[in-house]
Amino acid sequence: MSEADPQANGFATAPRAHVRRRRSLSLVWVVPLAAALIGVWLVYKAVSEKGPEITITFKSAEGLEAGKTKVRYKDVDIGQVTAIELSQDLKGVLVRAALARDAERLISENTRFWVVRARVSASAIYGLGTVFSGAYIDLDPGPPGRPARHFTGLEQPPVVTTGMPGRHFILESERRESIEIGCPVYFRQIRVGEVVSYQLSEDGAKIVSKIFVHDPYHRFVRTNSRFWSAGGLDVRIDSAGIRVRTESLVSLLAGGIAFDTFAEHGEDAGEAREEAVFRLYANADAAREREYDERNFFVLLFDESVRGLSPGAPLEFRGLQVGKVIDIKTELDLASNRVRIPVVVALEPERITLRERPQGKTTREEMLASLVERGLRAQLRTASLLTGQLYVALDFFPKAPPARISPKGPYGHPEFPTTPTPFEEIGAKLNRLIDHLDRLPFEEIGRDLRATVQGARRVADSPALVDALQSLNAALKEVRELVRELRTGAAPELKATLEEARRSLAAAQSTLAADSPLQSRLNAALDELAAAARALRALADYLERHPEAAVFGKGNEK
């Protein structure tokens, strides 16, 4: 159509146009073909890269945005959230995500998804990058399982993801001991693991925490290892001074768990297996303390006040701890006229090693019974005068009224005999005093005293004493006469002499006074003498220089 007839008109001289039939298909069709190929390629790519569509249920879609939030594994984008909608029951959100084709291998029924947001805890800051980049969904593939398309997302990121070499252990404690998820686990102050989870046991009696210890360190968890809460500061004041100990600054703030193996805690039966159960002690000392499996419970009935006694108070035998107070019962038996307070104690007989067993007494009960026979009694004693804390002491009181361990009584445990505190102490002091008094030689002293008195009487009754007294009397009379004589005879003369002496002294005083004539004359004489001496010295000097003057007289050589 576009072709017009070129031969209709023209110049004869001009070269004739060669009219060729064009190829049926213009080369320009390559362009749409190429475009189509590109389109097909794009479609193929989109289809081939399209992976599984999954649905994840979260409690909240905080930070998630359809079309923007990524699904990442090991920080590689493997998908994108395509839609967010409320679940049917309105209790959560359904997050739909389109994953890449490669992600097919990652997800299975065991896959766990969670949202990574910026999270600040005392021990670390996580996901700081998400502050700017927005939240994203992370996943942990988990062990292989059946394929799945619907998942329930975790609200907290799991501490340990699959593929991390190491071992899980379970710790049981009575209290939470300030453990948080993600809390560090230390072995000799080296961080070797984390707390994975903690929860109340089914019956609510204890806290069951799960920890994870990383690969090279899990071998240090032995069957006899001890775990303790290492949070906060361990301050101890003892004879060596004040000691402050903490595992690390992080554990100081966020708490933590430490473990170690102590030789005294039984035999090491190899590495602890996966998910082995351990007890979590409250502190290092408690963990280190030897655990005594054998405990004998007794009930002690005290007449006196137990104010200051608390469960956990030590049971001591001459200063050695042999057990502790377990419980102080509040039930009182008023029927039997005496009000006695039952205190349950646990005796840990393993704490005491017997060098040689008494002959014939094979069982511990029999031994104890024999000790009680010899006067072993329990007694309340004051541990500290300041705090008024009490402890239970076991000691021998040979003079205590005989008693024995009575079999299981109303409190479920055998009753151990006690001895009252204050009277016993006062009694003992009185006894000692009497002992001392006993030792004094009262008879001898009496005898000597009597002899002395008798001797004295004998002396007093003797005639010699009378004579002596009479002559003493005469002597005294003579002395008195002599004195009288002196007063009447010698006294006037003595007075005259004294007056004369006073006069001479006054004369001497007037002569020697500073303004007396004698004094001034004496001064003048002394001045003269001084002048004479000076003249003499001048003469001597002159003679020394002019010896001829002695012969020729003082010349006029000037």
Next chain:
Amino acid sequence: MEETGLRAPLPTTASEAGLVACEVCLLLSPRGRARCPRCGSRLHPRKPDSIPRTWALLIAALILYLPANLLPMTTVVTLGRAQSDTILSGVIYFIQTGSWPIAVVIFIASILVPLLKIAVLACLLVSVQRGSSFRPVDRTRLYRVTELVGRWSMLDIFVVTVLVAVVNLGAIATIQAGPAAPFFAAVVVITMFAAMSFDPRLIWDRCSGEKRDE
């Protein structure tokens, strides 16, 4: 080239007069010459293969129009957060943020114009192929507008190019051209070529032919 009034009787055209216009210097030469005596370019009474060529380019543009609009045009990375936008999502974004004028400009320049261009050319081609004599003046005007306006679609590409070059602040903000950009550029260029390869004289050929038949 055709400068005839609508109501006026159609004057004799060059081809009817046995002349061929040079496509380059517009010199009328007698039919039968291979080259223009003035500028030496090849002479064709009409653009050769105009309709199949235009069709081919138009189809190619239509195919490429899909990825150009479905794939992201730009990827804005702000503080580590990447956000990819297609042309349409960009328009929606501007509407949502209240920037109506920008949204309108982008919508017209980047979505409406290429689409209308393809549609107009397709209509013209169909009408020419069917030998329609419907409003040849309007159709010619439409063609001119199409040819004139077509290049403005490159606006989007230029904006993206400038943004990529200017907004390059490392970690704070970076803009990257998305995979749609080359497709979009190809759509614009190919539609321009399609418009060029279309010979508007064909519209009048049919009209004059009809006139002659009558």
